[in-house]
Amino acid sequence: MQHSCCAQCFRAGVNAYGDASEELAIDLFYWLKSSPSRREDYIHVFSDLGLDEELFIRHVQCRWLTLIPALDRIVKKWEAIKKYFWEELPKQQKPSKTLEKNDRHNRICRKLRDKSFPVQLAFLVSVKPIFKKFLCFFQSEGPLIHLLRHTMCELLKSLMGRFLKTQVLADKERKHLLAIDYSKPDNQLSMSQMEVGEKTRSALSKLSHDQQKKALLGMKQFYVDTTKYLIGHLTLDNKLLRDVSFLHPVLRDSKHGAQAIRRLAVMIPTLSEEEVALVTDEWKVYQAGQVDEESATRRVDHYWADVFQEKSLQGECKHSVLQKLVKGLLCLAHGNADVERSRSANKKTVTPDRTSLGELTINGLRTVKDHVKVSGEPQNVKITKGLLEASRDAHKAHAKRLADEREELAKNGEWKNQRKRCTGKLRNRKKKK
Numbered sequence: 001m002q003h004s005c006c007a008q009c010f011r012a013g014v015n016a017y018g019d020a021s022e023e024l025a026i027d028l029f030y031w032l033k034s035s036p037s038r039r040e041d042y043i044h045v046f047s048d049l050g051l052d053e054e055l056f057i058r059h060v061q062c063r064w065l066t067l068i069p070a071l072d073r074i075v076k077k078w079e080a081i082k083k084y085f086w087e088e089l090p091k092q093q094k095p096s097k098t099l100e101k102n103d104r105h106n107r108i109c110r111k112l113r114d115k116s117f118p119v120q121l122a123f124l125v126s127v128k129p130i131f132k133k134f135l136c137f138f139q140s141e142g143p144l145i146h147l148l149r150h151t152m153c154e155l156l157k158s159l160m161g162r163f164l165k166t167q168v169l170a171d172k173e174r175k176h177l178l179a180i181d182y183s184k185p186d187n188q189l190s191m192s193q194m195e196v197g198e199k200t201r202s203a204l205s206k207l208s209h210d211q212q213k214k215a216l217l218g219m220k221q222f223y224v225d226t227t228k229y230l231i232g233h234l235t236l237d238n239k240l241l242r243d244v245s246f247l248h249p250v251l252r253d254s255k256h257g258a259q260a261i262r263r264l265a266v267m268i269p270t271l272s273e274e275e276v277a278l279v280t281d282e283w284k285v286y287q288a289g290q291v292d293e294e295s296a297t298r299r300v301d302h303y304w305a306d307v308f309q310e311k312s313l314q315g316e317c318k319h320s321v322l323q324k325l326v327k328g329l330l331c332l333a334h335g336n337a338d339v340e341r342s343r344s345a346n347k348k349t350v351t352p353d354r355t356s357l358g359e360l361t362i363n364g365l366r367t368v369k370d371h372v373k374v375s376g377e378p379q380n381v382k383i384t385k386g387l388l389e390a391s392r393d394a395h396k397a398h399a400k401r402l403a404d405e406r407e408e409l410a411k412n413g414e415w416k417n418q419r420k421r422c423t424g425k426l427r428n429r430k431k432k433k
Contacts, residue, residue, distance in 0.1 A: 005233045006155070010064045010131055013226040017218035018124050022059065024111050025070040027104050028081070029056040038089075045084045046077075065135065068128045075121050075199075082112050119203040119215045123222075126197025130158050141341075142299045143330040146248050149241040152234050153177060159230065162195040163188055163223040175237045182227050191216045194223075240267065244329050249295035249303050258283050261325070268328050275321045282322040301330055345369070360401070 014022060032039045032055060039055065046053050054077065057070040074081065085108060090099070099105050111117050134155045138144055144151075156177050160169055168180060168187045181187055188194075196204075196219050204212050235241060243260035251257060261283045265276040286307065295303050308323045317323065333339075349365050350357055357365075375381045 005230070006131055006134055007064050008233070009226045009229040012229040013127075013222040014064070014067070014124070016225040017222040018120060020111060020117070021071055021120050021124055022061070022067055024108065024117075025056070025059045025067060025074060026061075027108050028074065029058050029070070031104055031108065032056060033058075041088055042080075042084050045080050045088055068125060068132070071121055072125050072128075075118070075125055078118060078121075085109055085112060116207055116211050116215055119200060119207065120218070122200040122203050123196055123215075123219050126200055127162075127222075130155065130162075138335045143301050143332075144334040145241075145330065145332045146245050146300055148334050149174070149236065149238070149245055152236055156227070156230050156234060156236075159223065159227055163220055165189055174242075178231050178236060182231075183224060188220070191220075194220060239263070244332070247300060247304070247326060247329060249292070249298075249300070252287060257287065261322075264329060265325055268325060270328055271321070271325060275324070278321045279325055282319045285318055286322060304330070 032042055042055075043053050054073060057066065057073050059066045059070040085105075089105075134151060137151060138148075153174055157169060157172075160177070160180065160182060164180070164182060164187055169177075172180060191213070194216065196216070200219075204215060207215065243264050245251065246254060246257045246260045258280050262276065262280045265271050265279045271279065289307075289310070292303075292306075304323075304326050308317060308319055308326075310318045312318050345366060346362065349362055349369075372378050372381060381387075
C-alpha cells in the first residue's frame with residue numbers, strides 16, 4: 001500500500017534526523033498522563049502566560065501521522081514547557097532528589113537546555129505539507145486508482161525539490177525521476193538555498209556557525225533518506241498504473257488511450273478474447289463523443305456512470321464491454337483508507353449495547369446507511385416501487401430466516417441427543433463386561 005510506503009519513508013527520515021523530537025513527544029505526553037497533579041500544575045502555567053489550556057497530543061510510534069500534530073503542539077507551547085520544568089516543577093516536587101533520579105524528567109530537561117533542539121522541531125513541522133497532502137488526498141472517498149501514479153510522482157518531485165537544483169528536475173517525469181542521482185553534491189542545493197521553512201531559518205539564526213552546519217547536514221540527510229526510500233519502493237514504472245491513468249476524463253482524447261485500454265483488457269481475467277477485441281472499438285466510440293467541461297472536477301465513477309447511460313439508436317448501451325472493464329478497474333484499491341473507514345463504521349454500528357447483532361443485521365444496517373449517504377439526506381431517498389416491496393417483504397424474510405435457524409438448531413440438537421444415547425449404551429456395555 002502506498003500509505004504504508006509514505007509512512008515508512010517518513011520513518012526513514014526521522015531516523016536520520018528527528019528521533020530525539022519523537023522521544024520528547026512521547027516523554028511529555030506520559031509525564032502528564034501518569035499524574036493528575038502534574039496536569040493541574042501545568043495548566044496553571046498556561047493561565048499565568050495567558051495561553052489556551054491544551055495538553056500534549058499522544059504520539060503512537062507505529063502511526064507517524066500522530067507525530068507532526070504532537071510536535072506542532074510542543075512548538076507552540078515551548079516557552080510554557082520550559083517555565084513548567086525549570087521553575088514550577090522544582091517548587092512543587094519535594095525533595096528535589098526525586099526529580100534527579102527520574103529518567104524521563106532528565107531526558108526532557110536535556111532537550112530543553114539544548115539550544116539547537118527547537119531547530120529540529122521546526123524542521124519536522126515544516127515538512128508536514130508534503131506528506132499530508134499525499135495522504136489526505138488518498139483518504140478521501142471514491143476510486144482514485146487512476147490518479148495514484150501521478151500523485152506519487154508529485155510526492156517524489158516535491159521532496160526532491162527541497163534539496164535538489166531546479167535544472168536537475170526540469171522535464172523529469174515518472175520513471176525518469178527514478179534515474180536522478182540525488183546523492184551527487186553537484187545536483188544538490190547549497191545549505192543556504194535548501195528549503196527548510198521560515199521558522200526553521202529563524203531558529204537557525206540563533207545558533208553558532210558550527211551548530212547551524214550540523215543541523216543543516218541533518219536536514220539534508222533527512223531529505224536524502226526519504227528520497228532513497230521512495231525511489232526504492234514507489235511503483236512509478238508499474239504498467240497497470242500507467243495504463244489505468246487513461247480513465248481520467250482529461251485524457252479522453254489521448255492517442256495512446258486505445259492501446260492502453262487494450263493492454264488493460266488483456267490483464268483483466270473477466271474479459272474473453274472476443275470482448276478484448278470489442279473493447280478497443282468501444283473506446284474509440286467513447287473518444288468520438290462530446291466532452292463535458294466539468295468532467296475533470298467530478299468523481300471518476302460518477303463521470304463514467306453518466307458515460308454508460310448513453311444509448312444507441314437501437315436503445316442498447318454503447319459501451320457494454322467497456323463498462324465491464326472500467327468497473328473492474330475502478331474497484332482496485334488505491335490504499336487502505338476504505339478498510340479503516342469501514343472498521344470505524346462497524347465500530348459505530350456495533351455499540352456496547354448492541355453486541356449481539358448478527359452479521360446479516362450489520363450488513364443490512366451498513367447498506368441502509370450507505371444508500372442514505374449517497375442520497376445526501378434521509379428525506380432525499382427516492383421512494384420507489386422496489387423499495388416499497390422490499391420493506392413489505394422484510395418481515396417475511398426475517399421470519400423465514402428465524403424458522404430456518406430453529407430448524408437447523410433442532411437438527412443439531414437431535415444429533416447431539418442421539419450421540420449421547422449411543423455413548424451411554426457403550427458405557428453400559430463396558431460396565432457389564
